[in-house]
Amino acid sequence: MIPFNKPHLTGKEAHYLYQAVSSGKLSGNGFFTRKVQEAFCTRYAFLKTLLTTSCTDALEMTAILANIQPGDEVIMPSYTFVSTANAFVLRGAVIRFIDSLSSHPNMDHNSIEELISPKTKAIVAMHYAGVACDMDPIMQLAGKHGLIVIEDAAQSIDSYYNARPLGGIGHLAAFSFHETKNVISGEGGMLVVNDIRFTERAEIIWEKGTNRSAFFRGEVDKYGWVDVGSSFLPSEIVASFLFAQMEEIDDIQTRRISLWNRYYEGLHELAQNGHIELPFIPSWATNNGHLFYIVCGDACQRDRLIEYLRNREIQAVFHYLPLHDSKFFKARHDGRPLPMTEKYSHNLLRLPLYYDLSSDEQDKVIETVKSFYLELTRA
Numbered sequence: 001m002i003p004f005n006k007p008h009l010t011g012k013e014a015h016y017l018y019q020a021v022s023s024g025k026l027s028g029n030g031f032f033t034r035k036v037q038e039a040f041c042t043r044y045a046f047l048k049t050l051l052t053t054s055c056t057d058a059l060e061m062t063a064i065l066a067n068i069q070p071g072d073e074v075i076m077p078s079y080t081f082v083s084t085a086n087a088f089v090l091r092g093a094v095i096r097f098i099d100s101l102s103s104h105p106n107m108d109h110n111s112i113e114e115l116i117s118p119k120t121k122a123i124v125a126m127h128y129a130g131v132a133c134d135m136d137p138i139m140q141l142a143g144k145h146g147l148i149v150i151e152d153a154a155q156s157i158d159s160y161y162n163a164r165p166l167g168g169i170g171h172l173a174a175f176s177f178h179e180t181k182n183v184i185s186g187e188g189g190m191l192v193v194n195d196i197r198f199t200e201r202a203e204i205i206w207e208k209g210t211n212r213s214a215f216f217r218g219e220v221d222k223y224g225w226v227d228v229g230s231s232f233l234p235s236e237i238v239a240s241f242l243f244a245q246m247e248e249i250d251d252i253q254t255r256r257i258s259l260w261n262r263y264y265e266g267l268h269e270l271a272q273n274g275h276i277e278l279p280f281i282p283s284w285a286t287n288n289g290h291l292f293y294i295v296c297g298d299a300c301q302r303d304r305l306i307e308y309l310r311n312r313e314i315q316a317v318f319h320y321l322p323l324h325d326s327k328f329f330k331a332r333h334d335g336r337p338l339p340m341t342e343k344y345s346h347n348l349l350r351l352p353l354y355y356d357l358s359s360d361e362q363d364k365v366i367e368t369v370k371s372f373y374l375e376l377t378r379a
């Protein structure tokens with residue numbers, strides 16, 4: 001069976017894990033936590049980074065930092081993971097969902113402004129497949145209306161928008177190191193703060209609402225409860241694993257991008273013949289090899305292709321079910337149809353893409369997709 005995903009180990013994880021365990025300090029905000037946070041700040045010029053136990057946690061921190069109150073409105077795509085929305089729903093926000101672009105699953109930035117009301121507090125931009133949303137118009141709109149922009153950069157490590165690293169453009173951003181992402185720690189995430197207004201409070205929320213971090217830096221002589229907060233920081237065990245991954249990020253990215261390009265070339269003919277759509281990378285965006293998807297002609301074809309691949313020992317998967325139409329949200333939705341979200345939900349298929357996928361295995365995936373369409377045209 002060629003699985004959809006296989007977590008990749010760089011080889012140094014056990015070494016750093018051992019180092020963390022034998023150091024005698026296992027809780028969070030220690031040596032490896034700081035090493036990883038610094039590595040991100042150095043590589044991407046982020047103002048401040050805080051490791052979290054998941055991207056979901058980091059998103060929840062952004063909702064607290066944005067001071068979301070019950071009834072406040074937050075604009076975001078419907079075609080995204082539940083955590084993008086849940087983080088704000090937990091604070092009582094009203095979610096206004098945006099449709100996807102016709103050319104890409106990313107949200108259509110041109111339909112944001114019509115949803116802005118006096119209650120709007122924030123816009124959440126999710127970069128699907130690590131491909132940047134058009135951030136300049138989004139940031140301009142936010143500036144004009146005094147809104148906070150949060151990047152759900154869960155899939156966006158080492159990807160760029162007009163040469164600027166994703167996660168470094170919005171006021172706040174959240175990354176994921178879940179085992180399905182490019183750089184992993186099993187479960188894990190990171191908050192990025194790009195606006196100095198939020199740096200101090202972010203640290204307090206991260207440390208259970210206390211000024212413990214400032215205390216350890218010697219800035220205050222005792223620490224206590226100063227704000228709301230929770231236990232968002234991961235242990236050194238997680239951070240040491242992540243450090244091993246970050247050391248090899250260039251190698252990971254090179255491999256994933258080359259696999260991505262090989263799929264693109266191998267399936268190009270099917271797109272030319274009009275059977276499928278291949279991923280579109282806008283001129284402002286880079287490709288970080290996070291995931292490779294194809295868009296099938298319709299839902300029935302997509303589901304049959306999944307089954308066809310499964311019968312040939314290949315695991316391919318669909319992606320998001322539209323949040324605006326979910327069991328939880330349906331009755332809360334304002335009723336606007338979001339046809340492009342439905343299109344990607346019905347027709348999009350993700351192919352296996354992971355560091356250790358061999359050329360032979362990838363050839364098998366490409367040939368099997370091609371033979372499905374060959375049989376379809378013959379039938």
Ligand SMILES: *Cc1c(COP(=O)(O)O)cnc(C)c1O
Pocket residue numbers: 053054055056057080081083084126152154155175176177178187188189
């Ligand atoms: C993976 C993912 C998340 C959640 O990440 P966790 O680290 O599992 O919490 C959130 N948003 C998007 C877009 C994702 O792809």
